[in-house]
Amino acid sequence: MKPTESKPGLRVALLGCGTVGSEVARLMREQAADLEARIGVPLELAGIAVRRLDRRREGIDPALLTTDALSLVTRDDVDIVVEVIGGIEPARQLLLAAMKAGKAVVTANKALLAQDGETVFGAAREYGADLYYEAAVAGAIPLLRPLRESLVGDHVHRVLGIVNGTTNYILDQMDTHGAGFGEALEEAQELGYAEADPTADVEGFDAAAKAAILAQLAFHTHVTAADVHREGITEVTAADVAGARARGSVVKLLAICERVPGDDGDGGRGVSVRVYPAMIPRSHPLASVREAYNAVFVEARSAGSLMFYGAGAGGAPTASAVLGDLVAVARNRVIGSRGPVEVTYAELPVLPMGETITRYYIQLDVADRSGVLAQVAEEFARHDVSIQAVSQDGQGEDAQLVVVTHRAPDAALAATVEGLRGLDIVRRVASVMRVEADETP
Amino acid sequence: MKPTESKPGLRVALLGCGTVGSEVARLMREQAADLEARIGVPLELAGIAVRRLDRRREGIDPALLTTDALSLVTRDDVDIVVEVIGGIEPARQLLLAAMKAGKAVVTANKALLAQDGETVFGAAREYGADLYYEAAVAGAIPLLRPLRESLVGDHVHRVLGIVNGTTNYILDQMDTHGAGFGEALEEAQELGYAEADPTADVEGFDAAAKAAILAQLAFHTHVTAADVHREGITEVTAADVAGARARGSVVKLLAICERVPGDDGDGGRGVSVRVYPAMIPRSHPLASVREAYNAVFVEARSAGSLMFYGAGAGGAPTASAVLGDLVAVARNRVIGSRGPVEVTYAELPVLPMGETITRYYIQLDVADRSGVLAQVAEEFARHDVSIQAVSQDGQGEDAQLVVVTHRAPDAALAATVEGLRGLDIVRRVASVMRVEADETP
Numbered sequence: 001m002k003p004t005e006s007k008p009g010l011r012v013a014l015l016g017c018g019t020v021g022s023e024v025a026r027l028m029r030e031q032a033a034d035l036e037a038r039i040g041v042p043l044e045l046a047g048i049a050v051r052r053l054d055r056r057r058e059g060i061d062p063a064l065l066t067t068d069a070l071s072l073v074t075r076d077d078v079d080i081v082v083e084v085i086g087g088i089e090p091a092r093q094l095l096l097a098a099m100k101a102g103k104a105v106v107t108a109n110k111a112l113l114a115q116d117g118e119t120v121f122g123a124a125r126e127y128g129a130d131l132y133y134e135a136a137v138a139g140a141i142p143l144l145r146p147l148r149e150s151l152v153g154d155h156v157h158r159v160l161g162i163v164n165g166t167t168n169y170i171l172d173q174m175d176t177h178g179a180g181f182g183e184a185l186e187e188a189q190e191l192g193y194a195e196a197d198p199t200a201d202v203e204g205f206d207a208a209a210k211a212a213i214l215a216q217l218a219f220h221t222h223v224t225a226a227d228v229h230r231e232g233i234t235e236v237t238a239a240d241v242a243g244a245r246a247r248g249s250v251v252k253l254l255a256i257c258e259r260v261p262g263d264d265g266d267g268g269r270g271v272s273v274r275v276y277p278a279m280i281p282r283s284h285p286l287a288s289v290r291e292a293y294n295a296v297f298v299e300a301r302s303a304g305s306l307m308f309y310g311a312g313a314g315g316a317p318t319a320s321a322v323l324g325d326l327v328a329v330a331r332n333r334v335i336g337s338r339g340p341v342e343v344t345y346a347e348l349p350v351l352p353m354g355e356t357i358t359r360y361y362i363q364l365d366v367a368d369r370s371g372v373l374a375q376v377a378e379e380f381a382r383h384d385v386s387i388q389a390v391s392q393d394g395q396g397e398d399a400q401l402v403v404v405t406h407r408a409p410d411a412a413l414a415a416t417v418e419g420l421r422g423l424d425i426v427r428r429v430a431s432v433m434r435v436e437a438d439e440t441p
Numbered sequence: 442m443k444p445t446e447s448k449p450g451l452r453v454a455l456l457g458c459g460t461v462g463s464e465v466a467r468l469m470r471e472q473a474a475d476l477e478a479r480i481g482v483p484l485e486l487a488g489i490a491v492r493r494l495d496r497r498r499e500g501i502d503p504a505l506l507t508t509d510a511l512s513l514v515t516r517d518d519v520d521i522v523v524e525v526i527g528g529i530e531p532a533r534q535l536l537l538a539a540m541k542a543g544k545a546v547v548t549a550n551k552a553l554l555a556q557d558g559e560t561v562f563g564a565a566r567e568y569g570a571d572l573y574y575e576a577a578v579a580g581a582i583p584l585l586r587p588l589r590e591s592l593v594g595d596h597v598h599r600v601l602g603i604v605n606g607t608t609n610y611i612l613d614q615m616d617t618h619g620a621g622f623g624e625a626l627e628e629a630q631e632l633g634y635a636e637a638d639p640t641a642d643v644e645g646f647d648a649a650a651k652a653a654i655l656a657q658l659a660f661h662t663h664v665t666a667a668d669v670h671r672e673g674i675t676e677v678t679a680a681d682v683a684g685a686r687a688r689g690s691v692v693k694l695l696a697i698c699e700r701v702p703g704d705d706g707d708g709g710r711g712v713s714v715r716v717y718p719a720m721i722p723r724s725h726p727l728a729s730v731r732e733a734y735n736a737v738f739v740e741a742r743s744a745g746s747l748m749f750y751g752a753g754a755g756g757a758p759t760a761s762a763v764l765g766d767l768v769a770v771a772r773n774r775v776i777g778s779r780g781p782v783e784v785t786y787a788e789l790p791v792l793p794m795g796e797t798i799t800r801y802y803i804q805l806d807v808a809d810r811s812g813v814l815a816q817v818a819e820e821f822a823r824h825d826v827s828i829q830a831v832s833q834d835g836q837g838e839d840a841q842l843v844v845v846t847h848r849a850p851d852a853a854l855a856a857t858v859e860g861l862r863g864l865d866i867v868r869r870v871a872s873v874m875r876v877e878a879d880e881t882p
Binding site for chain 1: 464468472475478479580581582583586587590592595596661726729736741742743744745746747748749750751752755757758760761762764765768769787
């Protein structure tokens with residue numbers, strides 16, 4: 001028998017023991033003294049829910065393992081539930097049961113919060129439960145806590161970020177070495193930056209889920225992953241990247257959450273939430289985010305521009321974010337309080353992509369004869385799209401026209417591109433890319 | 442008479458009504474509805490302590506003004522005290538009285554927390570008072586909250602930052618336009634980036650105060666401004682900046698807080714806290730911090746490298762940070778809880794600069810004859826300092842030697858430079874600068 005402890009500890013149920021879960025367990029064990037000093041009482045693992053009991057897990061007492069997650073999260077001796085299983089079910093059911101049973105919850109579950117945040121946040125409100133989820137977006141980068149707490153007295157205009165490490169690695173390789181998408185993807189897969197099935201990353205699904213969570217927090221309104229306009233990077237070509245380079249820009253997959261000002265100038269029309277590859281100027285701080293790093297730029301009325309940068313994924317960084325949340329909820333328990341509750345009081349509509357105001361970079365292979373520019377310019381004018389800059393290059397077969405527009409509704413820009421495709425003097429629309437983070441109107 | 446409110450509000454005493462204070466008052470007024478939605482109850486200004494009553498203050502009810510700050514902070518109808526006076530006294534006395542009287546406190550007072558944090562944090566512990574101070578370091582950049590809360594389950598190795606906007610502006614001008622220090626300072630003064638008496642900024646006092654606060658938080662140990670080794674930028678020359686540029690580096694005034702590993706490899710020896718101009722590689726994210734922006738790089742065991750970037754000063758950004766804290770303490774009041782308490786349980790010693798491990802860049806004007814390199818190399822060897830790279834340039838009067846060392850105790854490096862000054866083949870030590878954020882051992 002163990003000697004009786006003078007201070008009763010807080011007991012933690014861990015759901016999942018993969019890369020992140022085993023790292024959380026290891027940190028809890030190795031940093032037990034530090035954690036106790038910071039919380040005031042010791043943290044103890046009450047149990048770990050896993051799918052299979054027969055796998056060897058280093059440093060973990062087999063007596064802690066169980067396959068009955070639902071019983072574990074509702075056990076009387078559990079104070080805090082840490083969920084790192086991921087996916088919608090059974091994670092949702094387990095989190096709801098835990099909160100109903102009065103447990104505080106820490107989760108890294110991006111998919112669930114992006115798809116059905118309403119149910120999970122609603123349960124936290126209903127049961128008065130702590131719900132922390134820093135690890136769900138951008139790994140260890142302390143981003144949600146600043147948005148939830150530090151900037152809570154400010155007015156956020158825009159969140160603009162690189163929130164997917166895999167695609168940033170691929171685009172960075174394309175930019176640095178002139179590689180094509182396929183080649184860069186293969187390299188990322190060899191190095192473990194991309195999965196064997198890279199769809200969730202390269203098609204932008206992962207970034208869209210994070211954008212939904214960020215938009216909910218930044219604008220205090222409901223946004224789900226399905227509301228997010230999403231384009232991946234599979235169609236980004238070496239020519240797109242070279243075109244960006246030629247104009248002092250770089251292509252990044254951006255998650256953008258923006259307030260769209262109404263006539264009152266105060267974000268009254270709604271919000272725009274979107275994920276796509278776009279050109280940004282090389283002088284922008286986001287342009288220097290290399291390899292698989294993540295960074296998120298936040299623009300707020302009083303705070304101005306802020307950027308948060310760091311490793312966006314990986315077992316250790318994600319576990320660090322989980323531990324930070326675990327300490328926060330544990331401290332709340334010790335002092336008998338709870339953290340901030342999600343308040344979605346500003347029910348702003350999510351605007352369709354067509355109504356979003358953007359800028360386009362368009363590269364055209366054109367016939368080498370006089371009057372081409374006039375015909376192209378007329379097509380832009382027909383859709384009420386104003387041209388910011390145009391340049392003509394090459395001759396004969398290589399005649400090219402590069403057009404950068406002023407800001408216009410995305411639907412008008414898309415219709416312009418369609419119109420250009422129909423012109424007989426346009427041999428090919430070689431590249432279309434949006435331009436962001438460049439303050440030209 | 443006003444109609445009775447259904448929910449009683451929280452009442453705020455504001456100490457100081459200068460640039461930051463008047464902005465806080467304005468935001469409280471203009472964003473009252475938003476703040477109430479986020480807190481659950483309205484915030485009301487109970488009074489504003491000022492030095493003089495006769496100045497006109499736009500948008501502020503003169504009935505709120507008082508010169509009796511001590512009575513204001515202890516008034517029964519005050520819940521929260523916001524201190525933006527700055528300086529040691531009367532701020533310290535007022536904060537202590539407020540906490541003793543059960544008020545929650547928000548302060549932007551860098552000088553006080555850096556000089557006598559122990560007294561202020563001690564009072565918060567003793568009286569169980571909330572004490573929030575995000576605005577004291579790096580303006581609106583949410584930096585302290587992540588360190589206090591998000592990274593609380595991690596182990597911070599190093600904090601490396603640009604925490605003074607004035608000096609960053611000056612050094613950026615020197616780097617971009619080749620300006621000398623005096624010229625760049627004058628320009629900064631004309632543009633309002635530097636004060637008429639720029640001592641606190643250019644001599645590194647402001648950065649040293651911030652470094653002390655950051656070190657306390659990062660390493661959970663006592664550090665005061667007086668413990669910080671401090672060198673300003675007044676002696677940085679155009680030649681230093683050009684020398685940095687020639688080796689792909691840039692000169693930045695850095696605040697560095699570092700754990701010094703003991704034989705157990707675990708930061709057992711102590712901490713090093715220092716402020717000085719140093720060369721960092723242009724590829725480092727801190728190198729791209731331009732103009733008067735601030736950025737802080739944090740390296741933690743699990744989280745890896747994180748960076749926080751934004752406007753480090755100014756009325757609006759500082760007020761934004763104060764508002765974030767105000768919402769946090771107000772929420773704590775509403776739910777009857779309090780925020781994290783400073784726990785300084787790791788009493789690590791602050792090591793003297795001589796024992797700190799650094800690297801030097803040294804540029805020498807030397808005699809143009811054979812054997813110079815051998816004699817110089819011997820001087821380094823005599824102090825047990827290993828040379829990483831050396832290059833010889835110019836001839837005759839212009840003969841120069843540039844040496845970059847490996848890592849060595851600062852005392853040995855300083856002694857080497859003294860030794861070099863004594864060599865008759867060394868005509869002049871033209872530049873000495875530390876090298877940081879460059880992973881060469």
